Amino acid sequence: MTSKKKEKYQLIVEAALKVIAEHGYHNAQVSRIAKEAGVADGTIYLYFKNKEDILISVFREKLGELIGRFHSSISESPTAEEAIRRMCRIHYSELENNVPLAYVTQIELRQSNLELRHAIGDVVKTYIHLIEQVLRRGVEEGSFRPDLDVKLTRLLLFGAMDEAVTSWLISGRKYSLSDQVEGTVEFFLRGLKA
Amino acid sequence: MTSKKKEKYQLIVEAALKVIAEHGYHNAQVSRIAKEAGVADGTIYLYFKNKEDILISVFREKLGELIGRFHSSISESPTAEEAIRRMCRIHYSELENNVPLAYVTQIELRQSNLELRHAIGDVVKTYIHLIEQVLRRGVEEGSFRPDLDVKLTRLLLFGAMDEAVTSWLISGRKYSLSDQVEGTVEFFLRGLKA
Amino acid sequence: MTSKKKEKYQLIVEAALKVIAEHGYHNAQVSRIAKEAGVADGTIYLYFKNKEDILISVFREKLGELIGRFHSSISESPTAEEAIRRMCRIHYSELENNVPLAYVTQIELRQSNLELRHAIGDVVKTYIHLIEQVLRRGVEEGSFRPDLDVKLTRLLLFGAMDEAVTSWLISGRKYSLSDQVEGTVEFFLRGLKA
Amino acid sequence: MTSKKKEKYQLIVEAALKVIAEHGYHNAQVSRIAKEAGVADGTIYLYFKNKEDILISVFREKLGELIGRFHSSISESPTAEEAIRRMCRIHYSELENNVPLAYVTQIELRQSNLELRHAIGDVVKTYIHLIEQVLRRGVEEGSFRPDLDVKLTRLLLFGAMDEAVTSWLISGRKYSLSDQVEGTVEFFLRGLKA
DNA sequence: TATGAATGAGCGTTCATTCAT
DNA sequence: AATGAATGAACGCTCATTCAT
Structure with a gap:
């Protein structure tokens, strides 16, 4: 049952x-x-419970899977730098390879009301915490700047990738999102490196 | 009359x-x-014309002023680096000093339907073009990397700042957004500099 | 169900x-x-489907019944002359005995918009075709004038009866509509007979 | 002034x-x-006074002119039979030659509310009285049946002509309305004659 | 007389949710 | 557990009429 x-x-x-x-x-x-x-x-x-509960579940279930993939991939990375690279690669490629999911999470579900957005925020928060862990690891490893503001930078990284995905979608997916991984990571690492 | x-x-x-x-x-x-x-x-x-027209106007009028301030401030900047700094300072401080506007543009109007979102997109596009101009200028000046992908990077910068503002709002504005300018700009410039 | x-x-x-x-x-x-x-x-x-659909249905349902009664009565008539007589009798008596229906069909529904009026027109057309059949039958039987313009005359008969009913209603139903059958039929038949 | x-x-x-x-x-x-x-x-x-007052005036002014033409034409007719003929000819030809007026009076103004319809009724009543006069004259002249029910017949004539005009309009004016005068008058006179 | 900006009452329709079966 | 017919609150927009100028 x-x-x-x-x-x-x-x-x-x-x-x-x-x-x-x-x-x-x-x-x-x-x-x-x-x-x-x-x-x-x-x-x-x-x-x-209600309609909103369905939508929250869509987000939680689907993004939960995604974040699970981040977790394993990141924890297996030899260096923080490599973790950043893998994170961006997964972020871009998973959404590129699942356009309906990308469309729903980046565009459609953002039209929802506050309560749903809060729930979405919780899922995103998990991801942002993950980014933070990578950043801390990099600082500890000595590969990232010791004065890095991890609380701020985790948002900058997430926001940057998020916008890259949304723009790619809105543009009509006329170019490869995966091809943007290198440029994105290059920019990130220069900003992060010691 | x-x-x-x-x-x-x-x-x-x-x-x-x-x-x-x-x-x-x-x-x-x-x-x-x-x-x-x-x-x-x-x-x-x-x-x-209709309700949507009101909302679009709110966005256009209010963000129009903001972008106007970007324009003048940026064109007066002696260097591209300084332009980036001013851009981020205006972006953060203007929204910090006009919380209702910040709230409406970052949270509420994003819940709107597609047509409004397209209209909003047009206003944002203006801003993104402005960022691109600054990036190009920096490359020409020789202060930014010659291999910089300006099309991608303009999105990363916008997305990063946008997320920083949204998170600050959602957190309940428990910290100063303006205080984040330095950290943000530091991260950006390291990523941009030659 | x-x-x-x-x-x-x-x-x-x-x-x-x-x-x-x-x-x-x-x-x-x-x-x-x-x-x-x-x-x-x-x-x-x-x-x-919508409000109009209700109104059209009122007309169709109610006038459909009426026209059904015309059909059976007319087809059972021994002569075209008798068919004309029965048609008028049913037309007048049915509406006289169902004042709300008469009121709605003759007065109220004519105030409606074009689409509804077209739908009404379709129902009326059925009735007018029925009149035409009777006229043709009369011509074939030899009881009606061979040079009768059936396309025109069917309209004249319908219009005449329709006006008789409407006037009776607007007058406040101060006289018997059924009592007008004889006068009406007399006038019609003289106009039709060979 | x-x-x-x-x-x-x-x-x-x-x-x-x-x-x-x-x-x-x-x-x-x-x-x-x-x-x-x-x-x-x-x-x-x-x-x-209000919008309705405009519409009533349109009807009164425009149909007033028309009825004036009936008056003079009919009073000049040598016989009641000829008066009927002229009446029908004017009725059809005037409306055929003034399609906007025909359209407004036959189709558009009938979509109005009860008060306007009552006002329209008053104008039409004048016309119907005119028809009645002709019928009485015919009876007095001995050319029309002495047992003619003038109260009823005036309605039948008006209704028949009215429907003929409306059908012509709704059909898209694909045929000549004036050409229907003969058929209509023939039908009327047979019904009326002694 | 003439203007035209301002008024505000009025209504068809959708859809998340319930509950009797 | 499952159904799906029934519910009814909620709202953007139009346009005849007014009135200060």
């Missing part, structure tokens, strides 16, 4: 992602998500 | 800014804006 | 007829119709 | 006719009529 419950929960999350990606946030009615998931409207409310 | 017309237009724009800042984008009903401006609902439509 | 759905559909159509008859076309708000039908406003839209 | 007043009054009536003919009843806003007439919105209310 628990696994079945999980299954339907996942079914609805996937359906929500697909519907938002296809029709946009403002056309992602609960009934549409239910239809896409192959369940009745009312069934949604057996698994989610 | 023209000045009176201008007055009422401005009155409504200011009212909209205030209402969105106080009640949030999704609670900024036209009737509420009208009430705040001290005019009848119908009067709004003598000055604006 | 199907019958229940039918029931609610009919409930709303009847409510609309009653509301329009009582309050007039311009005061027949959707919320009023919903209230009269004993359903929520939103329920209306489970059965009708 | 009186003539000037009359002038502006006429100006507005003509403008209203034109606007309704061009844009339809539901798009004939007061401000549009004012613009067409070359006066300010407020000026309208110096000459008319």
Whole structure:
């Protein structure tokens, strides 16, 4: 039963992602998500508190996976410098290879109300903490500037990458996002290095 | 008469800014804006095509002023390096000194629909072009790296500052944003310098 | 379930007829119709596309019944002359015996917009085609003039009866409409007979 | 001054006719009529009580002229039969030669509310009385049936002609309305003659 | 007389959520 | 657990009319 419950929960999350990606946030009615998931409207409310809860779950589930990948990749990196490089590579390539997810997280879900944005903030915070860890490691290793303001810099890195992805999407994905990894990392490392 | 017309237009724009800042984008009903401006609902439509037109105007008017200040300040800078410094200082201090504006531009208006977001995008684009100009100037001056990818870097700079401001707001403005200018500029210039 | 759905559909159509008859076309708000039908406003839209769709349905449903009665009565008539007589009798008596329907079809629904009027026109067209058939039959039977312009005459008959009904309504129904059948038919037949 | 007043009054009536003919009843806003007439919105209310008053005036003024023409033509007719013929000829030809007027009176103004329809009814009543006079004359002359129900028949004649005109308009005026005079009169006279 | 900026009442429709089955 | 018919609150916009100038 628990696994079945999980299954339907996942079914609805996937359906929500697909519907938002296809029709946009403002056309992602609960009934549409239910239809896409192959369940009745009312069934949604057996698994989610309300509509917002679905959207938060989409973000948490999908970005959770992404952040998991960061974690393992980063912890395996021999140096902080390499960790920064891998982080950016994963950030760009994962979103480039999953356009619907990119579209939903970068564009659509940002049109949501404050409560959802706070929830999204929590997920993003996890990622930002991860960046911070890498920065601290770099300082400790001696490869990054000892006077680095890690609290500030973690935001600058995240904001920079985030904007790079959003611009790539809005431009219509006319160029390769992965090709921007080198330029981005070069800029970051010069700013970070001791 | 023209000045009176201008007055009422401005009155409504200011009212909209205030209402969105106080009640949030999704609670900024036209009737509420009208009430705040001290005019009848119908009067709004003598000055604006529709609700969206009000919001776009808020953005354009308010950010227009801001970008104007960037322009003059940057063109007067003796060096590209100094231009970057001034740009970041204005970006942070202007928003820090106008919290409602910061709140509306960073948080509330991003919840809007696609058409408004496109309009906002146009204003932001102006700013990003300005950043690009500074970068080119720095390369020409020889103070910035000759191999700098200006198309990419302008986004990284904008995204980094944008995120710094948003985080400061969401944190509840518990610290000084202006105090972050030095750290930000230090990071940028190391990444840019030849 | 199907019958229940039918029931609610009919409930709303009847409510609309009653509301329009009582309050007039311009005061027949959707919320009023919903209230009269004993359903929520939103329920209306489970059965009708929009307000206009309700009104068209009122016309179609109600006049559809009427025209059905014409059909059977006319086809059973032994002669075209008798068909004309029955047609007029049904036309007058049915509307005389259903004043709300008469009021709505003759007065209120004619105040509607073009799209609805077109829809109404389609229903009326059916009736006019029926008249035409009777006229052709009379010509074939030899009882009506062989040189009769059926395309024109069908309009004259319909217009004449329509005006007789409307005048009777506007006069406040101070006289019997059924009593006018003889005079009307007499006039028609003299105009038609060979 | 009186003539000037009359002038502006006429100006507005003509403008209203034109606007309704061009844009339809539901798009004939007061401000549009004012613009067409070359006066300010407020000026309208110096000459008319309200919007309805304008529309009633359009009908009264324009149909008044028409009925005046009926009057003279009919009174000059040597026989009642000829009067019927002339009446129908004028009815059809005047409207055929003034399509905007036909369109406004037959289609657009009928979408109006009850009060206006009552006012229109008054104008039409004048016409119907005229028809009645002709019928009485025919009976007195002995050319029309002595048992003719004039109260009823006047409606039948008016309704028949009215429908003929409306159908011609709705059909897109693909045929000549004047060509229908003979068929119409033939039908009428057979119905009327002793 | 004439203006036209300002008014504000009025309404069709959507959709997240509920609940009887 | 699952259904889906029913709910009803919420809101942008139009336009006839007014009135200060």
